[in-house]
Amino acid sequence: MTVELGHFALVLAFALSLVQFAVPLAATRLREPALIAVAGPVTVAGFFLTAVSFAALTTAYVQSDFSVVNVWENSHSLKPMLYKVTGVWGNHEGSMLLWVLILTFFGALVAWFGRNLPASLRANVLSIQGLVGAAFLLFILATSNPFARIDPAPIEGRDLNPILQDIGLAIHPPLLYLGYVGFSVCFSFAVAALIDGRIDAAWARWVRPWTLAAWVFLTGGIVMGSYWAYYELGWGGWWFWDPVENASFLPWLSGTALLHSAIVMEKRSALKIWTLLLAIVTFSLSLLGTFLVRSGVLTSVHAFATDPTRGLFILVILIIFVGGSLGLFALRASRLTQGGLFQPVSREGALVLNNLFLTTATATVLIGTLYPLLVESVTGDKISVGPPFFNLTFGPLMVPLLAAVPFGPLLAWKRGDLYAVSQRLFAAFGGALLAMLIAWFLVDGTGALAAFGIGLATWLVLGALTDLALKSGIGSVAPAVALRRLVGLPRSVFGTALAHLGLGLTTLGIVAVSALEVERIAVMRPGETMPIAGYTLRFDGISPHQGPNYTEDQGRFTYLDQAARERGTVVSSKRVYTARQMPTTEAGIATRGLSQLYVALGDPTSDGGMVVRVWWKPMVLLIWLGGLVMMIGGTVSLLDRRLRVGAPSARKSRTAAHAGVPAE
Amino acid sequence: MRRVTTPIAMLLALWSIAPAFAVQPSEILDDPALEARARNLSAGLRCMVCQNQSIDDSDAELARDLRVLVRERLVAGETDEQVIDYVVSRYGEFVLLQPRFSLRNAALWAMPVVLLLVGGGFLLVRAGRKRQAPVTALSADEERRLSSLLDRRD
Numbered sequence A: 001m002t003v004e005l006g007h008f009a010l011v012l013a014f015a016l017s018l019v020q021f022a023v024p025l026a027a028t029r030l031r032e033p034a035l036i037a038v039a040g041p042v043t044v045a046g047f048f049l050t051a052v053s054f055a056a057l058t059t060a061y062v063q064s065d066f067s068v069v070n071v072w073e074n075s076h077s078l079k080p081m082l083y084k085v086t087g088v089w090g091n092h093e094g095s096m097l098l099w100v101l102i103l104t105f106f107g108a109l110v111a112w113f114g115r116n117l118p119a120s121l122r123a124n125v126l127s128i129q130g131l132v133g134a135a136f137l138l139f140i141l142a143t144s145n146p147f148a149r150i151d152p153a154p155i156e157g158r159d160l161n162p163i164l165q166d167i168g169l170a171i172h173p174p175l176l177y178l179g180y181v182g183f184s185v186c187f188s189f190a191v192a193a194l195i196d197g198r199i200d201a202a203w204a205r206w207v208r209p210w211t212l213a214a215w216v217f218l219t220g221g222i223v224m225g226s227y228w229a230y231y232e233l234g235w236g237g238w239w240f241w242d243p244v245e246n247a248s249f250l251p252w253l254s255g256t257a258l259l260h261s262a263i264v265m266e267k268r269s270a271l272k273i274w275t276l277l278l279a280i281v282t283f284s285l286s287l288l289g290t291f292l293v294r295s296g297v298l299t300s301v302h303a304f305a306t307d308p309t310r311g312l313f314i315l316v317i318l319i320i321f322v323g324g325s326l327g328l329f330a331l332r333a334s335r336l337t338q339g340g341l342f343q344p345v346s347r348e349g350a351l352v353l354n355n356l357f358l359t360t361a362t363a364t365v366l367i368g369t370l371y372p373l374l375v376e377s378v379t380g381d382k383i384s385v386g387p388p389f390f391n392l393t394f395g396p397l398m399v400p401l402l403a404a405v406p407f408g409p410l411l412a413w414k415r416g417d418l419y420a421v422s423q424r425l426f427a428a429f430g431g432a433l434l435a436m437l438i439a440w441f442l443v444d445g446t447g448a449l450a451a452f453g454i455g456l457a458t459w460l461v462l463g464a465l466t467d468l469a470l471k472s473g474i475g476s477v478a479p480a481v482a483l484r485r486l487v488g489l490p491r492s493v494f495g496t497a498l499a500h501l502g503l504g505l506t507t508l509g510i511v512a513v514s515a516l517e518v519e520r521i522a523v524m525r526p527g528e529t530m531p532i533a534g535y536t537l538r539f540d541g542i543s544p545h546q547g548p549n550y551t552e553d554q555g556r557f558t559y560l561d562q563a564a565r566e567r568g569t570v571v572s573s574k575r576v577y578t579a580r581q582m583p584t585t586e587a588g589i590a591t592r593g594l595s596q597l598y599v600a601l602g603d604p605t606s607d608g609g610m611v612v613r614v615w616w617k618p619m620v621l622l623i624w625l626g627g628l629v630m631m632i633g634g635t636v637s638l639l640d641r642r643l644r645v646g647a648p649s650a651r652k653s654r655t656a657a658h659a660g661v662p663a664e
Numbered sequence B: 001m002r003r004v005t006t007p008i009a010m011l012l013a014l015w016s017i018a019p020a021f022a023v024q025p026s027e028i029l030d031d032p033a034l035e036a037r038a039r040n041l042s043a044g045l046r047c048m049v050c051q052n053q054s055i056d057d058s059d060a061e062l063a064r065d066l067r068v069l070v071r072e073r074l075v076a077g078e079t080d081e082q083v084i085d086y087v088v089s090r091y092g093e094f095v096l097l098q099p100r101f102s103l104r105n106a107a108l109w110a111m112p113v114v115l116l117l118v119g120g121g122f123l124l125v126r127a128g129r130k131r132q133a134p135v136t137a138l139s140a141d142e143e144r145r146l147s148s149l150l151d152r153r154d
Helices: A002-030 A039-062 A069-074 A081-089 A092-116 A119-143 A167-196 A201-232 A243-268 A272-295 A308-335 A347-379 A387-410 A418-424 A426-442 A448-472 A479-488 A491-516 A621-638 A650-659 B007-015 B032-043 B061-075 B080-091 B106-132 B140-153
Strands: A518-524 A529-532 A535-546 A550-560 A566-577 A582-586 A588-592 A595-604 A610-617
Touching: A002 A039, A002 A092, A002 A119, A039 A069, A039 A081, A039 A092, A039 A119, A069 A092, A081 A092, A081 A167, A092 A119, A092 A167, A092 A272, A119 A167, A119 A308, A167 A201, A167 A243, A167 A272, A167 A308, A201 A243, A201 A272, A201 A621, A243 A272, A243 A347, A272 A308, A272 A347, A347 A387, A347 B106, A387 A418, A387 A448, A387 A491, A387 B106, A418 A426, A426 A448, A448 A479, A448 A491, A491 A621, A518 A529, A529 A610, A535 A566, A535 A595, A535 A610, A550 A588, A550 A595, A566 A588, A566 A595, B032 B061, B032 B080, B061 B080
Parallel strands: none
Antiparallel strands: A518 A610, A529 A535, A535 A550, A550 A566, A566 A582, A588 A595, A595 A610
């Protein structure tokens, strides 16, 4: 009964999304205030219905109702409760439902918080949001119904893919979808502006916080996914340039570009057309990502759904939205006028440079991801584009961008003085140079490239700190005054500095792990030891262990320091999940400061030993900590006073709604 | 040693991420320099039956055979290029994770450079034009309005 209720609510949500699309759009054309006012309530109702539907599916999972095909295929009565709940989106149908739930949630947020937007803009935004929702709701109902029943109901479920039975599944997909789908708001704003043929001042103020919020979530999703792959897949990699990873990285790259160009638009009302285009492109890349992952067109480690009809359906959705919005852009963009002139050397100029490199990087990753498909469909040949390609192209593109980052926030708007800024960054540059020399001469195994990378990362970190120091006057005024000024700095300044600092930390982690990682492969018998990175790893033995829905062999290791003192233990195991008879490795990880000792168990040898693979990963945690710092930076910036109280006041928006502030 | 023997097990290995356990101790060459070259080459060769894994990362039988093959060729004294050419002649270019610089892959390799040049060039030209934009003199009408405004302030 609950299940049918969920299905019914989903159908109703679809019907409402059609209303949400059609009525406000027509009403703004006809200038009918009563009909325009429909947009808000319909959107909120659509969200609640989707939430009911999602809750119904979750209930079926919690109760292990195996009469529902989706639950039967992806759950098991013995599965821990957490994984019963997360299993809801650990499959194609459920994850699409989560996607739509988040989409309607964002629509409801616009409806709730957008009361002071110009009424016609708000109505148009909600209308586009409704159209996206309608397309995906129809997709679910027509091709991926999670509520289908099976009769007679099986007694036991087939269990969730063991790889997914992890806390990572609880965090990674929801964050990723909040990011992906969050960009739909920017997209809807962009299309609404194109429909109206003008960009209000309100428009410019609204796009940046939405971009920022989506970006923070997407960053979190990618960081979490990367760490999950690192500890779960068992071979210690943290980024594989896998098509599915690229699918999430593409909107992140263009979203980062959007974030920066939106600043120029908000502060200086320049780059409007470009920002609009980026907003469209970013969500288009999110849709492309959804298509690539859900259609299984690029078979990769993540593709757990392969069905051509679904792929075709999403492809049609993709073509309609991307083609439609870009077509509208081509028709209407010339009507929007550019404003805010600036010199090439200026804050604006620096942000344009950022956009140039980020969009080129986006295009590079995009073509690398799609090229095998293109070649195969044109010539029939099969080629691979893997990590070596991306490292060779993406890496060099990032170097000038990262080198330029510390200059950006220090340059003045409109007309900057590069020489003066260079002088201010002198200390940061000296520090970076020092780090580079230390790495080169004092650390074993550092090549010129690694030393340069470490210097670059230090440059980013020190550059971000310099920005804060200069803006608060540390060093030039009394400490007490400087501290007061530091606290009083706008939060967006902190946000920028933190995000750039995080970027530096991530870069440092990446360089350190790539250049200084140590790997050992050996056969070990109980009692035997292996030296690695100043530690001695002792294999203590192996013992069977029974989990709730798996059995495992746990290998216990102790690591000792150079004085032969025991410093801790590592447990690494090989599991077999009973329901699917599927083996997995659970890597054993010991954290020492920011570095990690990573132990993976292999197969037993005939003479009673175990194949053991051990890595020393120096400063590996910085890769993800840097991402967290970036997220904190984004969040701090989002809490800026300007954004909290800065949305156009009721009075302003009323005049805007009536007089219609023309695009400058 | 877990061996993939039955078709069902093979299918499982294809569709799931089996415990990845690539290079086996028995495969490792005694000469560290040669072994380092072998690892380096393996990281650039695709495991043909896996999904986006190099033979260095994969534990599939085929990947293992290929790893052993690479090492045999290296021990026989071949250069890196010779080994790669041999593997490509047997398995096609699909096996290379880094596509070759060829006419067919021109669009792929040229894309970043071309985009950067075109975008950078466009920005430079636009910046140059903006700087040269002539400052137009006020029209007669504007002059009149300006002086009337100034008069009013007096």
